[in-house]
Amino acid sequence: MYVSALDLFSIGIGPSSSHTVGPMRAAHRFANEAALEGITGTPQLTVTLMGSLGATGMGHGTPDAVLAGLRGLNPETCSPLEVHGRWESLPRRGDGPGLVIELGPLDVEVFRDDLSFAPFERHSEHPNAMRFDLAVDGAVVASEIWLSTGGGFVQREGVLPLRSLTDAPAATAGIPFSSADDLLNECARLGVNFADIAWSHEAGLREPEETSAGLDAIWRAMDDCVEEGLSTRGILPGSLRVPRRAAGAQASLLARGIGRESRDPSWLNIYAMAVNEQNAAGGRVVTAPTNGAAGILPAVLKAHLESTPLTAEQTRRDVHAFLLTAAVIGSLIKARASISGAEAGCQGEVGSACAMAAAGLCAVLGGTPRQVENAAEVAVEHHLGLTCDPVGGLVQIPCIERNAVASSTAQTAARLALLGDGTHMVSLDVVIETMRQTGVDMSHKYKETSLGGLAVNVVEC
Numbered sequence: 277m278y279v280s281a282l283d284l285f286s287i288g289i290g291p292s293s294s295h296t297v298g299p300m301r302a303a304h305r306f307a308n309e310a311a312l313e314g315i316t317g318t319p320q321l322t323v324t325l326m327g328s329l330g331a332t333g334m335g336h337g338t339p340d341a342v343l344a345g346l347r348g349l350n351p352e353t354c355s356p357l358e359v360h361g362r363w364e365s366l367p368r369r370g371d372g373p374g375l376v377i378e379l380g381p382l383d384v385e386v387f388r389d390d391l392s393f394a395p396f397e398r399h400s401e402h403p404n405a406m407r408f409d410l411a412v413d414g415a416v417v418a419s420e421i422w423l424s425t426g427g428g429f430v431q432r433e434g435v436l437p438l439r440s441l442t443d444a445p446a447a448t449a450g451i452p453f454s455s456a457d458d459l460l461n462e463c464a465r466l467g468v469n470f471a472d473i474a475w476s477h478e479a480g481l482r483e484p485e486e487t488s489a490g491l492d493a494i495w496r497a498m499d500d501c502v503e504e505g506l507s508t509r510g511i512l513p514g515s516l517r518v519p520r521r522a523a524g525a526q527a528s529l530l531a532r533g534i535g536r537e538s539r540d541p542s543w544l545n546i547y548a549m550a551v552n553e554q555n556a557a558g559g560r561v562v563t564a565p566t567n568g569a570a571g572i573l574p575a576v577l578k579a580h581l582e583s584t585p586l587t588a589e590q591t592r593r594d595v596h597a598f599l600l601t602a603a604v605i606g607s608l609i610k611a612r613a614s615i616s617g618a619e620a621g622c623q624g625e626v627g628s629a630c631a632m633a634a635a636g637l638c639a640v641l642g643g644t645p646r647q648v649e650n651a652a653e654v655a656v657e658h659h660l661g662l663t664c665d666p667v668g669g670l671v672q673i674p675c676i677e678r679n680a681v682a683s684s685t686a687q688t689a690a691r692l693a694l695l696g697d698g699t700h701m702v703s704l705d706v707v708i709e710t711m712r713q714t715g716v717d718m719s720h721k722y723k724e725t726s727l728g729g730l731a732v733n734v735v736e737c
């Protein structure tokens with residue numbers, strides 16, 4: 277059940293893990309893995325974005341991401357500038373030469389109208405589906421459906437979900453668990469905590485120094501994203517023309533003499549907004565566990581590090597413990613409910629991120645496993661039923677502010693848990709199952725389709 281922290285927190289680009297990062301990975305995999313040896317002739321590739329990808333893919337940069345993946349780019353290493361705006365700049369068929377991409381032995385000329393949107397074509401396995409059809413001289417030689425299952429994870433239609441973005445085999449040596457109850461029992465039996473259990477799995481995947489270096493890189497990228505967001509002003513891309521607010525809010529706090537050392541709670545909210553503004557602008561972002569919810573973990577961790585006098589070694593220890601504890605909670609929710617807004621609404625994205633941050637914070641503040649489980653439970657419980665209804669199909673309203681608010685909720689949940697001894701009425705397992713059932717019952721209008729809620733009540737001008 278454990279998903280490696282290095283996969284759950286992947287460094288990529290905005291604005292969406294399921295609609296940008298996942299489709300780029302899927303297109304890249306299709307381009308690399310389609311069996312085309314020995315095929316010759318005149319090829320034509322068509323890509324169909326189905327379900328939620330078809331409904332909000334335009335505002336989430338999905339066409340650019342698909343094109344980037346077909347061109348061989350990876351979300352981890354590409355420059356956002358190499359990706360954004362490329363699809364819009366392609367000519368339509370008949371209006372001039374298309375972009376030539378290499379698929380195995382074939383040079384395929386791609387035009388803007390080779391990609392189409394089919395929001396009402398729903399796939400039985402997942403609402404985020406895309407179909408790649410490659411024809412040569414009019415005959416189909418490869419046709420594959422890929423699913424973007426949230427958090428940047430992808431899988432082929434009909435294939436069991438992977439627990440790793442890199443197809444590495446799932447860790448087998450780690451302490452097994454399939455529920456929060458298991459985790460608590462193992463912690464009590466072995467005298468360990470959630471982060472120790474995560475380490476036991478990471479040890480089955482790579483050398484410890486590699487995991488440590490990966491966690492350091494994740495935190496560096498998160499922190500860079502906060503700082504970059506705080507130093508960038510302007511208007512976010514898209515029809516809404518939403519102004520960035522984090523940099524202005526920082527200036528206003530500083531002008532009032534409220535520096536970062538003040539521990540004023542506004543800094544927490546501003547950090548979260550800075551990340552989500554970077555994400556909305558398509559910048560470099562760490563999926564945590566999705567891009568739409570990427571601001572919560574960095575904000576809560578950064579606020580913790582700034583509020584506590586720590587040596588460099590203690591800082592590193594807290595960063596690792598926070599991220600690993602959060603990864604355990606994210607793994608549980610991913611396996612037992614969903615971290616995908618298209619599958620479970622925003623409770624699956626922001627609710628999950630809030631629970632992960634609450635658990636991580638509770639752990640680094642000295643919480644016992646029971647208190648950590650309690651913190652995660654409180655955070656999920658108060659996001660149950662939260663819908664996904666992004667205005668204009670953009671990851672901006674309500675997403676940016678929602679991350680700021682959920683960061684405060686994560687701190688509150690950790691504090692509440694630390695006030696008790698971990699005893700509580702509603703277990704994390706129960707609340708995750710409730711999230712799953714609520715997601716199943718939720719109308720598709722509220723699952724990243726922009727067909728309901730704020731998306732239809734806010735007038736775009």
Ligand code: SF4
Nearest residue numbers: 568617622625664675
């Ligand atoms: S409303 Fe929530 S789930 Fe939907 S795009 Fe925004 S952050 Fe993601």
